[in-house]
Amino acid sequence: MKTNFLGLPLKSPVIVAAGPWSRDGESIRRSLAAGVGAVITETIVSEPIIDVKPRIAFDGLGAQNIRLFSDVQIEGWEREMEIAKSNGGIVIANVSAHTPSELAYLAVKMEKYGADGIELGLSTPMGVDLEVVASDPEEVYEMTRYVVENVKIPVMVKLSQNVTNLSRVAKEVQRAGGAAVSAINAIRCVLGVDIDNMKPLLPTYGGYSGKPIKPLGLASVASIAQTVDIPICGIGGIDSYENALEYIMLGASAVQVGTALMLKGRDYVRGIVEELDRWGQENRIDDVKEICGKALEKLKSFEEIKIEPLISHADNSIACSADCNMCINACMYGSLSRTKDGGIKTNSQCCTGCGLCTFVCEANKMRLDWL
């Protein structure tokens, strides 16, 4: 399934996100060979710093990382870009700096080395002062404008969920001439505490990523799509072609995959690309624009929602385990109980149609019906 993103014709909307899996030319070249639409470099800064060890933790659901930036000097990227693009493919350079001029300097260099686009990293969830630049709309405007004025290639700005004014920040990107926004970066976290040794799993705040952040990414993309007209690249917890479609249907023109690649490898990402293509063929969709934002039309404000007279109903032709009382335990209104023959019945006087039982039932036995 193709897309046009940042004015670039991408053969797939699936892009490899910035991270250590894109730390040099060879790793980028290998990701491009997996069939993705583009690859984004790890964040490039003017003064790389030494990595801490360990720097990645995983709890089976999400990951925390405290890896900061690329350890390749900006000049070293000339050679890395040659290697990255040796078999063709689109490479976007992620750059980060504290001042507009430093940021533009890095962007100009990466443009010279062959980058097809720039992603501004203004939203690192960790680091020296824990200050997310992307929380200050005016600073985002200044940074973006300065870079846009200094390069000819398109500039996208990576936004953070660690702010309360995401839509306003996205508006500033648009006003500054940014070609797109990408959202979201990893979210500031402490993954857990080792209670035996009474210390956090990693020694500093880090970025939370992977499956658990998908709902936050989806909400961010939807709210940005409802606010600005520039294209959006959806990021956060994408682990399947269905997840990619969710972002696209909420308004993303392309998506990025990070943690899934880190945990499962490039062949897994190749699978996401191929399954998305297969879905596109089966549904006769060959361009993302045909489905972009289709679910957004149905994401209403609270006031607009019509209150339907719904009640839970158990399909007792579907067997469920007698030991499993998930629906009964989860029902906050005390409306579900077992029948003598082991089925589930609803007390219509108590059921308020909240819908929770339809999600907790593993046998898929519960549904909401009209009263």
Ligand SMILES: Cc1cc2nc3c(=O)[nH]c(=O)nc-3n(C[C@H](O)[C@H](O)[C@H](O)COP(=O)(O)O)c2cc1C
């Ligand atoms: C180990 C690791 C390192 C990362 N490094 C960068 C980075 O250098 N620059 C950046 O903008 N984002 C970085 N990220 C954030 C990812 O690009 C992405 O925004 C985030 O992980 C959410 O997507 P995901 O859930 O698919 O991983 C990193 C994420 C991880 C897990």
